[in-house]
Amino acid sequence: MPEWLSGVVLSRFARHIGTMTVSEHQHALPQRGDLSLAAAEAMKAHGEQWTEMRAAVFGALCELKTPSSAYDVAELVSQKLGRRVAANSVYRILDLFVAQNIALRIESCNAYVPNAHPGCMHDCIFLICDACGSVEHLDEDSVGQSVRSIASGQGFAPMRPLIEVHGRCGTCLNEMPD
Numbered sequence: 001m002p003e004w005l006s007g008v009v010l011s012r013f014a015r016h017i018g019t020m021t022v023s024e025h026q027h028a029l030p031q032r033g034d035l036s037l038a039a040a041e042a043m044k045a046h047g048e049q050w051t052e053m054r055a056a057v058f059g060a061l062c063e064l065k066t067p068s069s070a071y072d073v074a075e076l077v078s079q080k081l082g083r084r085v086a087a088n089s090v091y092r093i094l095d096l097f098v099a100q101n102i103a104l105r106i107e108s109c110n111a112y113v114p115n116a117h118p119g120c121m122h123d124c125i126f127l128i129c130d131a132c133g134s135v136e137h138l139d140e141d142s143v144g145q146s147v148r149s150i151a152s153g154q155g156f157a158p159m160r161p162l163i164e165v166h167g168r169c170g171t172c173l174n175e176m177p178d
């Protein structure tokens with residue numbers, strides 16, 4: 001458990017984390033309001049402000065169901081705020097969100113999703129459907145740990161294994177003609 005977590009964020013997730021070890025649990029994406037609250041708390045615990053713009057960017061990220069680029073988010077935030085918001089500003093905020101573990105970046109899609117576990121660090125696995133663009137987010141840390149130990153065995157210091165699997169989701173598979 002990272003030590004930067006505030007008691008507030010910890011208690012919010014304590015019930016969810018319970019006695020399970022990190023590698024044995026899954027996170028269901030909380031409702032948007034709850035997730036925004038948890039994100040705001042995590043940011044404040046790091047001494048980061050939760051400004052109107054940051055809240056709007058996070059809200060847009062939650063509202064856009066599929067992984068979103070900074071441009072997608074900027075588009076929606078501009079609509080919501082009724083003024084033009086540059087993708088560059090959104091990009092900087094999204095990178096801050098990633099650094100604070102309240103959003104995750106899917107590197108192979110150049111896109112972002114809200115983090116279902118702002119209070120918990122994982123080597124997240126993404127299953128990306130190339131047909132419909134949906135992304136499933138799994139937390140099975142044994143895979144990341146294997147990758148880390150292989151890298152360590154080479155005298156390499158692994159910081160962040162990326163595990164992104166492209167393919168077809170179950171829904172698209174079922175809709176494919178025989």
Ligand SMILES: [Zn+2]
Pocket residue numbers: 022025027117120121122139
């Ligand atoms: Zn977790």
Ligand SMILES: [Zn+2]
Pocket residue numbers: 117122123124125137138139
């Ligand atoms: Zn995860």
Ligand SMILES: [Zn+2]
Pocket residue numbers: 129130131132133134168169170171172173
């Ligand atoms: Zn699909």
